[in-house]
Amino acid sequence: xxxxxxxxxxxxxxxxxxxxSAVRAQTLADWQAAPPLDTRRSHYRTRYVxxxxxxxxxxxxxxxxxxxxxxxxxNGRIDPADSFEVILRQEEVSxxxxxxxxxxxxxxxxxxxxxxxxxxxxLHYCGHAPLVAYHALFDQTMIERAVREHLxxxxxxxxxxxxxxxxxxxxxxxxxxxxxxxxxALFDIDNIQRHNAVSDALxxxxxLQAAMARxxxxxxxxxxxFVDIEKARRWMRRSG
Amino acid sequence: xxxxxxxxxxxxxxxxLRRHPPFDRMEAEALHYLAERLKLAYYxxxxxxxxxxxxxxxxxxxxxxxxVLVRGAGEVGLIDYTTMTLSPGECFPIGAVTAQRPSxxxxxxxxxxxxxxxxxxxxxxxxxxxxxxxxxxxxxxxxLANQSRQQLQQEFxxxxxEQQTMNSPLSSIITKEAICASPETxxxxxxxxxxxxxxxxxxxxxxxxxxxxxxxxxDVLKRVVLPGVPLESPIASVMSPDPHTLPMASxxxxxxxxxxxxxxxxxxxxxxxxRLKGVVSERDLFALQRxxxxxxxxxxETAPDIRLLCQAASDVRRLALNMLAxxxxxxxxxxxxxxLNDTLTRRVIQLNLDRHDLYxxxxxxxSFGSEGRDEQTFxxxxxxxxxxxCTDIMDRExxxxxxxxxxxxxxxxxxxVGFPLCPGKIMAGNPEWCLTVEEWEEKFLGWVRxxxxxxxxxxxxxxxxxxxxxxxxxxxxxxxxxxxATQENRLFLRMMAQNALSVTPPLGKIRDFxxxxxxxxxxxxxxxxxxxxxxxxxARVFALAAGxxxxxxxxxxxxxxxxxxxxxxxxxxxxxxLNFIQLLRLRHQNFELEQGRAGNNRIDxxxxxxxxxxxxxxxxxxxxKLQQRLKLDFQV
Numbered sequence: 036x037x038x039x040x041x042x043x044x045x046x047x048x049x050x051x052x053x054x055x056s057a058v059r060a061q062t063l064a065d066w067q068a069a070p071p072l073d074t075r076r077s078h079y080r081t082r083y084v085x086x087x088x089x090x091x092x093x094x095x096x097x098x099x100x101x102x103x104x105x106x107x108x109x110n111g112r113i114d115p116a117d118s119f120e121v122i123l124r125q126e127e128v129s130x131x132x133x134x135x136x137x138x139x140x141x142x143x144x145x146x147x148x149x150x151x152x153x154x155x156x157x158l159h160y161c162g163h164a165p166l167v168a169y170h171a172l173f174d175q176t177m178i179e180r181a182v183r184e185h186l187x188x189x190x191x192x193x194x195x196x197x198x199x200x201x202x203x204x205x206x207x208x209x210x211x212x213x214x215x216x217x218x219x220a221l222f223d224i225d226n227i228q229r230h231n232a233v234s235d236a237l238x239x240x241x242x243l244q245a246a247m248a249r250x251x252x253x254x255x256x257x258x259x260x261f262v263d264i265e266k267a268r269r270w271m272r273r274s275g
Numbered sequence: 276x277x278x279x280x281x282x283x284x285x286x287x288x289x290x291x292l293r294r295h296p297p298f299d300r301m302e303a304e305a306l307h308y309l310a311e312r313l314k315l316a317y318y319x320x321x322x323x324x325x326x327x328x329x330x331x332x333x334x335x336x337x338x339x340x341x342x343v344l345v346r347g348a349g350e351v352g353l354i355d356y357t358t359m360t361l362s363p364g365e366c367f368p369i370g371a372v373t374a375q376r377p378s379x380x381x382x383x384x385x386x387x388x389x390x391x392x393x394x395x396x397x398x399x400x401x402x403x404x405x406x407x408x409x410x411x412x413x414x415x416x417x418x419l420a421n422q423s424r425q426q427l428q429q430e431f432x433x434x435x436x437e438q439q440t441m442n443s444p445l446s447s448i449i450t451k452e453a454i455c456a457s458p459e460t461x462x463x464x465x466x467x468x469x470x471x472x473x474x475x476x477x478x479x480x481x482x483x484x485x486x487x488x489x490x491x492x493x494d495v496l497k498r499v500v501l502p503g504v505p506l507e508s509p510i511a512s513v514m515s516p517d518p519h520t521l522p523m524a525s526x527x528x529x530x531x532x533x534x535x536x537x538x539x540x541x542x543x544x545x546x547x548x549x550r551l552k553g554v555v556s557e558r559d560l561f562a563l564q565r566x567x568x569x570x571x572x573x574x575x576e577t578a579p580d581i582r583l584l585c586q587a588a589s590d591v592r593r594l595a596l597n598m599l600a601x602x603x604x605x606x607x608x609x610x611x612x613x614x615l616n617d618t619l620t621r622r623v624i625q626l627n628l629d630r631h632d633l634y635x636x637x638x639x640x641x642s643f644g645s646e647g648r649d650e651q652t653f654x655x656x657x658x659x660x661x662x663x664x665c666t667d668i669m670d671r672e673x674x675x676x677x678x679x680x681x682x683x684x685x686x687x688x689x690x691x692v693g694f695p696l697c698p699g700k701i702m703a704g705n706p707e708w709c710l711t712v713e714e715w716e717e718k719f720l721g722w723v724r725x726x727x728x729x730x731x732x733x734x735x736x737x738x739x740x741x742x743x744x745x746x747x748x749x750x751x752x753x754x755x756x757x758x759x760a761t762q763e764n765r766l767f768l769r770m771m772a773q774n775a776l777s778v779t780p781p782l783g784k785i786r787d788f789x790x791x792x793x794x795x796x797x798x799x800x801x802x803x804x805x806x807x808x809x810x811x812x813x814a815r816v817f818a819l820a821a822g823x824x825x826x827x828x829x830x831x832x833x834x835x836x837x838x839x840x841x842x843x844x845x846x847x848x849x850x851x852x853l854n855f856i857q858l859l860r861l862r863h864q865n866f867e868l869e870q871g872r873a874g875n876n877r878i879d880x881x882x883x884x885x886x887x888x889x890x891x892x893x894x895x896x897x898x899x900k901l902q903q904r905l906k907l908d909f910q911v
Contacts, residue, residue, distance in 0.1 A: 060490075063632035081703070085525065106280070106284065111316060111317070112314040112315065112392065113314060113315040113316075113329060114314045114315050115281050115284035115285050115288065115310075115311060115313070115314075116281055116311070117450075118278070118280035118281050118283075118284055119278065119280050120278060120279045122282070146640075152792065222387055223340055223341075223387070224340070225287075227286070227287045229288065229363070233280045233283040233284065233285060234287070235696070237283075237284060241315070241317065241389060244315075244316065244317035244389075245317050245319070247317075247389060248317055248318065248319040248322065249319060252319065
């Protein structure tokens, strides 16, 4: 149990190596060699990747990762060309209740991309950009677990959780942990297809744009400052 | 690279675009190209989006969510005067990006704003790809106004019996070759041709096929049989010479107007060389129309008494509705209503002439206000007066009394026919407005010399006078002396300008429109006071300053614009704006009358569709531009 939790946090022992084909190994090496993240650059000179995942359920230990959707916010702008979506091939199709949520049907699941290629595609798309999500723990855990299982490496990305950052920046509007939909309603952002990974990621990316503007006005001008806000907020909640 | 995620984001942009003009009508390929290239940005409340300091802009903006405040830059002291708000779906700054110059306005987020950005290169690419977008950008306002007119047409399509649109050129209406004869052809021959071809009229043309005259069936009786003209005489001796002609490019509406104004049944269509190309008859134009123009005119002109005139007056309104349905523009329509109302008024005057002896008096009937400007809508009350010549001062009282008797009868009859009495007593039957030429001149000069509030109010009504019946030259004389006086008097013009500026366009800073604060009219805008009047009042000042004799506002704007070296596009924009407001008024009045209510000018902007709301906003912006010009020109 303890070992499992430690792995969840991404700070445990090195993952068990996985044998990869030469092509896959090369792609992985290319990703590892990509320029590292500089968390001290301003928001408006940073490429953020906003991520949303769909899984076979909400159990972070047992449920499987089905799809990843991602939308980049580059220099403050969302460009439709810079976006990503992949469905991971499933041996076993998720339950029909689950399918009803994300709308990825049985055949789409069976015909998805081979998980190692899907994940390599995702890593290639992200590079070492800071990853942003709403209630990020779930997305982070699902993606890290899959990367570990299928690629045998640790994804050591900088994650930012808007569920913590937004209430700190917009205290006058909502000063609490709420659902994503509450923020979307507040900013009057349409989610064209709720529970579609890309659509959710787009809506979340628009929230990130608002957060960047507000944070910059407050002097919190970099990805690192988002991380600081999140940490302080979590600490405050725990102790308060 | 096109992947499924990109497709999803492009679909989201497309979904948005398709809900807003002009994108809703844009070519599929160009629209897709555009949607792929839109980048989404966010602006916090009060954040600047575009401003003159940014220099030549690299992006074109399309508002996706929230409101944007637009302020004219550099006009110190006019801050409130030049603000307005943009709503989702609106683009900016079209002019600056197209011309590749810095924006003249400052665009600021009024609340949380999401804005699509399109790189300038892509903007021009879309312009090249899409004729719809190109037209939208280059003829921003005119296009919108047309779209609305088309919409209006659709709305009324079911009610309209007439198929032909009044805007189609005459060249598309003439179908048959006109049958002609040379001036020397004998009467016998001509009548033979007419009988053989079963035609009611024949055109007489010269050797180059230029129309010289027209001869109709009814002329046979009146001009040949009864006077006993020998059948060997040339047709030229009995034809009606100088027939009314119109160029090929004229519209059906022009032909209708010519028929209404001159009481004719046929209009000859000629090419650039003046050669006959065909004939358009009233029947061609109103073949399918229940209420014929000629019928109305005829029933007006031959009505033996007031009772029958009342019937004709209601027909005028029905015909106007038909024309509204056919998409006739407001400018033409209001002129048209005026033309028929003129005919009506003239008949009322004629009927009264039979009962009053005015022998030996030179006089003319004048109309003022909207009728004087040829801008009548469906509900118009009377504004009229009389001008007469009095050579001997001793006769003045007596002459005026005779005219007043006459005028009062006319005022009462006009009221019965459907032009309510003027509550302000501006009527020919009021001794104050039944005056000699010299007295009118003196009155006008007095108002010009001493522009106190009452004088300015009078000027705004009376200076739009136009003769309707009688000796027209009396009115022309008065016009000349008035223009001479106003052109020389800067103070008067400045006061008039100030007066015209006392009402500003109802554009809101936060909301789109400022509506009436009066709880009785909550949420409405009076489109006469806060719409049409803005243009009418400004145009009057420009006309009086420039010595332009026209009283019609659209004509005044065009003529004074040209004199002031204002670009014709700009003048056209102003006229389009005025026309749009008039169109809304007509539509609204018609609706009110149909509901059995007295037509007023109050519209609720929330009840307009999005397109109309946006055009209305643009029309108010144009009004503001016009007011700014007035401000500058007269240093108010």
